Amino acid sequence: METLLSLTIGLLIAAAVYLMLARNVLRFLFGMLLLSNAVNLLIFTAGRLTFGVPSFVPEGAKLPPEDAANALPQALVLTAIVIGFGLFAFALVLVFRAYTSLGTLESAKMRVAEPEEEKA
16 A cells, blocks of 8 residues: 555656646646645655554553554644645735736746736
């Protein structure tokens, strides 16, 4: 199972780097989203994947069972998903505002473009 997830993570990172190297700001944003998901999957995989053993501490014991999955990476990934969604929504609004203001999504053209006059 970890081998399949490792290949998926590698594919996601490769696609993210490809998108982030484009000069289009919207493609860069989607590449950043893919990279965030790949890192979340990597952290989740690093916490061990086990079937059928919950990560609860039995009554009277001080540690969870040996073959239980680690709950910390799962909590970190859940937090990272929420933060990543907030960052994506904020960046998407910024890209939309830049497009309405400058009329382009190409990063090279954005540097030299003059903002269009605001209509009252």
